[in-house]
Amino acid sequence: MTFDRPLPTLADVADAAGVSTATVSRCLNFPDKVAESTRKRVDQAVKELGYSPNFGARAMAAKRTMTIGAIIPTMENAIFARGLQAFQEELRQHGYTLLVASTGYDPMTEAEQIKSLVARGAEGLFLIGHERAPELYDFLETQSVPALVTWAFDAARRQLSVGFDNQSAMAEMAAEVLARGHRRLAMIAAATQGNDRAAARLAGIKQAMADAGILPETLQVVEAPYTIEAGAQAFATLMKAANPATAVLCGNDVLAVGALRMAHEMRLEVPTDVSITGFDDIELAQVATPGLTTVHVPHRDMGRAAARTLIAVLQGDTPPCRQLELPTRLVIRETLGPAPTKDR
Amino acid sequence: MTFDRPLPTLADVADAAGVSTATVSRCLNFPDKVAESTRKRVDQAVKELGYSPNFGARAMAAKRTMTIGAIIPTMENAIFARGLQAFQEELRQHGYTLLVASTGYDPMTEAEQIKSLVARGAEGLFLIGHERAPELYDFLETQSVPALVTWAFDAARRQLSVGFDNQSAMAEMAAEVLARGHRRLAMIAAATQGNDRAAARLAGIKQAMADAGILPETLQVVEAPYTIEAGAQAFATLMKAANPATAVLCGNDVLAVGALRMAHEMRLEVPTDVSITGFDDIELAQVATPGLTTVHVPHRDMGRAAARTLIAVLQGDTPPCRQLELPTRLVIRETLGPAPTKDR
DNA sequence: GCGCCCTATGTAAGCGCTTACACTTGCCTC
DNA sequence: GAGGCAAGTGTAAGCGCTTACATAGGGCGC
Numbered sequence: 189m190t191f192d193r194p195l196p197t198l199a200d201v202a203d204a205a206g207v208s209t210a211t212v213s214r215c216l217n218f219p220d221k222v223a224e225s226t227r228k229r230v231d232q233a234v235k236e237l238g239y240s241p242n243f244g245a246r247a248m249a250a251k252r253t254m255t256i257g258a259i260i261p262t263m264e265n266a267i268f269a270r271g272l273q274a275f276q277e278e279l280r281q282h283g284y285t286l287l288v289a290s291t292g293y294d295p296m297t298e299a300e301q302i303k304s305l306v307a308r309g310a311e312g313l314f315l316i317g318h319e320r321a322p323e324l325y326d327f328l329e330t331q332s333v334p335a336l337v338t339w340a341f342d343a344a345r346r347q348l349s350v351g352f353d354n355q356s357a358m359a360e361m362a363a364e365v366l367a368r369g370h371r372r373l374a375m376i377a378a379a380t381q382g383n384d385r386a387a388a389r390l391a392g393i394k395q396a397m398a399d400a401g402i403l404p405e406t407l408q409v410v411e412a413p414y415t416i417e418a419g420a421q422a423f424a425t426l427m428k429a430a431n432p433a434t435a436v437l438c439g440n441d442v443l444a445v446g447a448l449r450m451a452h453e454m455r456l457e458v459p460t461d462v463s464i465t466g467f468d469d470i471e472l473a474q475v476a477t478p479g480l481t482t483v484h485v486p487h488r489d490m491g492r493a494a495a496r497t498l499i500a501v502l503q504g505d506t507p508p509c510r511q512l513e514l515p516t517r518l519v520i521r522e523t524l525g526p527a528p529t530k531d532r
Numbered sequence: 533m534t535f536d537r538p539l540p541t542l543a544d545v546a547d548a549a550g551v552s553t554a555t556v557s558r559c560l561n562f563p564d565k566v567a568e569s570t571r572k573r574v575d576q577a578v579k580e581l582g583y584s585p586n587f588g589a590r591a592m593a594a595k596r597t598m599t600i601g602a603i604i605p606t607m608e609n610a611i612f613a614r615g616l617q618a619f620q621e622e623l624r625q626h627g628y629t630l631l632v633a634s635t636g637y638d639p640m641t642e643a644e645q646i647k648s649l650v651a652r653g654a655e656g657l658f659l660i661g662h663e664r665a666p667e668l669y670d671f672l673e674t675q676s677v678p679a680l681v682t683w684a685f686d687a688a689r690r691q692l693s694v695g696f697d698n699q700s701a702m703a704e705m706a707a708e709v710l711a712r713g714h715r716r717l718a719m720i721a722a723a724t725q726g727n728d729r730a731a732a733r734l735a736g737i738k739q740a741m742a743d744a745g746i747l748p749e750t751l752q753v754v755e756a757p758y759t760i761e762a763g764a765q766a767f768a769t770l771m772k773a774a775n776p777a778t779a780v781l782c783g784n785d786v787l788a789v790g791a792l793r794m795a796h797e798m799r800l801e802v803p804t805d806v807s808i809t810g811f812d813d814i815e816l817a818q819v820a821t822p823g824l825t826t827v828h829v830p831h832r833d834m835g836r837a838a839a840r841t842l843i844a845v846l847q848g849d850t851p852p853c854r855q856l857e858l859p860t861r862l863v864i865r866e867t868l869g870p871a872p873t874k875d876r
Numbered sequence: 877g878c879g880c881c882c883t884a885t886g887t888a889a890g891c892g893c894t895t896a897c898a899c900t901t902g903c904c905t906c
Numbered sequence: 907g908a909g910g911c912a913a914g915t916g917t918a919a920g921c922g923c924t925t926a927c928a929t930a931g932g933g934c935g936c
Contacts, residue, residue, distance in 0.1 A: 195675060197892055208916045213894055223914060238674035243651040244588030244597075245892035248921045253588075263632075264613045273608055276634075285648060288607075288632050290620075304629060307587040308652075330582035331539060416815050449819050471760050475793050477821050541922055552886045557924060567884060589922035592891045 196237040204233035257305030258314035261293045274491030319384040350494040350512045357516040358392030369527035374408040374433035376422040419446020441466035441473045459525030479521030540581040548577035601649030602658035605637045618835030663728040694838040694856045701860040702736030713871035718752040718777035720766040763790020785810035785817045803869030823865030
């Protein structure tokens with residue numbers, strides 16, 4: 189097809205413009221350090237040759253890539269999208285570029301992606317949750333690549349972090365559910381293995397139950413991947429139990445929407461027959477019918493703050509703080525109601 | 533914090549292992565070309581130093597990056613996620629890495645991202661839709677980076693492409709709507725400016741109307757960004773018209789779900805009072821209540837086929853075909869019904 | 877026992893860029 | 907008119923890697 193003629197290089201441009209490579213380089217990076225007339229000739233040559241600088245070479249020579257990497261579990265749903273978008277916008281304003289990779293919730297893949305992004309010159313990393321092999325943190329340390337953990341908060345960790353407390357957020361929701369008279373609770377959780385957010389949310393419910401004097405062991409838990417379909421199946425399973433729960437708390441909105449759909453299919457009225465809650469407050473939650481009661485997470489704020497913190501660290505400034513905890517808040521919509529009277 | 537001691541390089545590893553850099557390089561790239569004993573020593577040194585090869589340097593020396601770039605309008609909704617996921621999985625199996633960038637539907641940003649990905653060594657590009665400045669195609673040609681266009685199909689273009697015919701898909705949907713007696717149609721479209729898919733879908737409706745002997749000019753069109761909220765607002769606007777449409781065809785499922793929500797808020801029964809249709813058949817469509825009638829797009833197949841085609845081109849094989857058109861199909865769920873009798 | 881070939885390794889030349897440093901002008905100051 | 911300075915440009919040394927080519931042993935056939 190197209191011939192593999194070599195791409196134009198800085199040197200080609202320099203020749204064409206009749207200047208040295210240094211001058212061309214300066215034209216590209218510090219235009220005001222070059223005389224107007226020279227700059228014009230160079231720009232002209234660049235255009236004619238269709239020159240585009242080679243990023244790898246540039247990074248190698250300048251030892252800067254202006255690149256940040258983000259590694260998220262999945263792009264298939266909107267959970268991480270909003271926060272990431274905000275993160276990216278903020279980075280961009282500071283001249284940084286974002287590289288995104290996804291792991292499919294698989295720790296091995298995550299490890300690979302981390303190495304890959306670092307090798308690609310990511311100067312900092314945006315990660316979801318704390319839980320990962322210590323070797324990975326060591327690796328990042330030896331490479332001196334700062335990593336910032338989001339979507340979680342744990343003052344006990346020394347990691348740079350901008351997030352929220354999954355456990356207390358979920359505990360708050362559970363308390364609200366309990367306050368409405370529910371006594372038999374169930375949870376549809378993401379796989380808690382290797383996912384500290386999911387584990388923390390589960391712990392939050394148990395904590396609230398204990399605080400209310402209910403045996404945490406009575407919580408029925410089903411683990412499901414983060415898809416609508418899986419949420420639906422999990423809900424069906426829960427409802428088939430001998431003594432089904434009157435309130436089903438879901439690990440996130442995607443699962444909750446699946447549960448909601450299945451309730452509809454099973455001709456269960458929500459919240460009359462059963463209450464359902466979510467977590468995240470993504471757009472989906474507002475759109476569901478009936479409107480989904482959920483935990484609002486300030487995704488945009490989180491993304492923006494994460495970017496600012498990371499940039500501050502990279503520039504050697506002391507960041508405003510190494511660990512920032514953002515507040516979540518309950519959003520009570522229609523899927524949460526009082527426990528059915530017969531169950532009170 | 534961490535000291536900025538320089539990262540270990542190939543040479544450091546070579547010193548530590550008491551071999552030459554060439555040997556270390558071979559160890560990393562062609563392990564079987566190296567004696568077992570040497571390999572062990574090198575692996576050891578690699579581990580001890582926490583060495584990780586510099587991607588830029590490697591790319592520059594080897595002139596291969598094994599990287600493909602994808603540029604999509606947005607990550608904020610699931611529209612592109614599924615196809616992209618499939619694309620990535622397929623790439624991965626062939627040893628390629630995917631770099632993703634998003635444009636926010638802005639042509640300028642897209643141009644930047646294209647250049648940025650090429651500069652980063654993308655050997656091929658995955659693009660959405662045909663419409664973009666010819667200079668960009670020229671640029672890619674001079675850089676000899678093959679670009680593959682998806683989410684659209686137009687045999688008249690010479691671009692490498694794996695997609696579907698937006699116009700006839702939407703025409704088919706419109707015909708289905710018309711067959712149910714609807715005569716006053718409306719469309720909620722994405723901004724058609726710079727978005728050939730949106731424009732083609734609009735054209736499809738008009739074509740179907742013309743074919744049915746209805747003046748295409750009677751189609752009421754509102755353009756809206758691709759968000760649920762915007763879809764809701766657009767729907768409200770349409771319903772406030774003097775003689776509102778009995779069927780509202782939406783440019784995609786996200787808009788349709790917004791319309792559906794607004795219908796609910798306005799106490800309009802769907803499909804009794806008004807029919808609503810979407811496009812894409814993302815998970816959201818199945819979950820909406822009532823179930824959304826939409827056009828199913830084979831996203832996964834598209835992503836996978838796109839990857840295979842692009843890889844074939846990169847390897848110099850003739851691809852199975854330069855242009856592959858995938859079939860779409862109508863999915864009739866509950867939001868499409870007969871026109872209200874008084875309107876027949 | 878000589879020559880040949882094969883395998884394992886080393887040597888060194890780039891890949892395309894940035895940047896410290898050196899150099900040349902032209903202008904200003906005294 | 908000499909000295910100093912600033913602005914614009916060139917020279918050349920890397921950055922960390924791959925790889926063509928050179929080299930050194932060892933095993934084998936005859």
